[in-house]
Every structure is written in structure tokens, then in C-alpha cells.
Amino acid sequence: MKPGMIVTASMLTTIAAVILLVSLQSLHTRTWGGEKAEPVTASHQTVELTNDNLVDVLSALHMSTPIARVEWKQSILTIDLKVKDTDTTYTEIYENMAAVADLSFRRLENVEQVLLRVMAEDEWMHRRHLLLAADIRRGEWPMYAIDMLRTWKSAVFSEELKDWFHLMQTELWKKQFEMTSQG
Structure with a gap:
């Protein structure tokens, strides 16, 4: 295989993978709550109430x-x-x-x-x-x-x-x- 074809094939594979991942994320967001959906790793930041704040x-x-x-x-x-x-x-x-x-x-x-x-x-x-x-x-x-x-x-x-x-x-x-x- 020629080096130019290897680079082209790997670029096309990378672009296809990115498009696939974006499509899957979009599908996940639409089916599980739209803009209210949060990643599992996201956490609500809680604050401790004091007289100072x-x-x-x-x-x-x-x-x-x-x-x-x-x-x-x-x-x-x-x-x-x-x-x-x-x-x-x-x-x-x-x-x-x-x-x-x-x-x-x-x-x-x-x-x-x-x-x-x-x-x-x-x-x-x-x-x-x-x-x-x-x-x-x-x-x-x-x-x-x-x-x-x-x-x-x-x-x-x-x-x-x-x-x-x-x-x-x-x-x-x-x-x-x-x-x-x-x-």
C-alpha cells in the first residue's frame, strides 16, 4: 500500500468515527431528556451556607x-x-x-x-x-x-x-x- 493511501484511509476512518460519535451523542440527548441530560460524571456543586454568605x-x-x-x-x-x-x-x-x-x-x-x-x-x-x-x-x-x-x-x-x-x-x-x- 502506498503511504498516501494509508494517510487518506486513516483520515477517513477518523472522520467517520467522529461523525458516528456525534450522531450517537445526539441520539442519546434526544432520547434521554434533551438539554436536561447530564453526563454521569457531572455533579451539582453544593455550597455550605454560613452567616458570611x-x-x-x-x-x-x-x-x-x-x-x-x-x-x-x-x-x-x-x-x-x-x-x-x-x-x-x-x-x-x-x-x-x-x-x-x-x-x-x-x-x-x-x-x-x-x-x-x-x-x-x-x-x-x-x-x-x-x-x-x-x-x-x-x-x-x-x-x-x-x-x-x-x-x-x-x-x-x-x-x-x-x-x-x-x-x-x-x-x-x-x-x-x-x-x-x-x-
Whole structure:
């Protein structure tokens, strides 16, 4: 065999192998979850929450319901979300609660419990009223529960969500969201 033919044959073989590998990767991505697919070796980088990085970590959330108060103490994160006006929907609140749970239990390694309260603030009287409370504990619910909460479309929670996240709704919540969503 001539040396030029050997080089050409090896180049063609290499190009064919690259095309085949790219095709297989494309097929794998389309059949196993598209852009959400991750290589087995990829790992989510977790962060350890401290009082020093608390503000930086929480400011990355970009929630529509602002944080009114936060406390970090011995693996317990306490957060109060403040509902400012009546235009806030329960779906927005759920998305924000899910964002807090996602951050706390998927991206932070040392949060064992989140005590989350949703408060309504009366601008005229300068008083805060509890609407909803959750006591979310690591390991007491399946990870898909975060997505279930994020996409929940009813002001009334399922029994599963109530049990998993230890949810408690006040009469004010029911008056503001449950009764208005029923018509």
C-alpha cells in the first residue's frame, strides 16, 4: 500500500468515527431528556451556607415575593416572604416557596430544615399577618415534590404537599386565595 493511501484511509476512518460519535451523542440527548441530560460524571456543586454568605446565596434567588426576614442558625433556615399587594397570586407564592426549597435542599448541603412563612403586610396599619407557614425538613419528602409545588395550580394544597412540607394555611389565606379562586 502506498503511504498516501494509508494517510487518506486513516483520515477517513477518523472522520467517520467522529461523525458516528456525534450522531450517537445526539441520539442519546434526544432520547434521554434533551438539554436536561447530564453526563454521569457531572455533579451539582453544593455550597455550605454560613452567616458570611447568607445574603449572597439568597440574593441569587430573584423571587417575585421579597424576603422580609431571614435567619440562619444550626442548620435551620428561617425565611419570611412578604406579600405586598393583592395582585400577588398563589402560583407566584408557590414558585417562590419551591425556589427556596430547591436552593436549600438541592444546592446547599448543610440545610436540614426550612421554616418558611408567607406574610401579608398591611401598609396602613404597619402590621403583618400570617398567610401560610411551612416546616420543610430534609429527607421527609421526595425530591419531585419541589417541582410539584412549583407547578401546583390550586389555592388548596393536596394532602401529600401538606404532609411533606408540613403546610399550614390561615383563615386569611383561605379568604384571600381559596375563596377567590373558587369564583
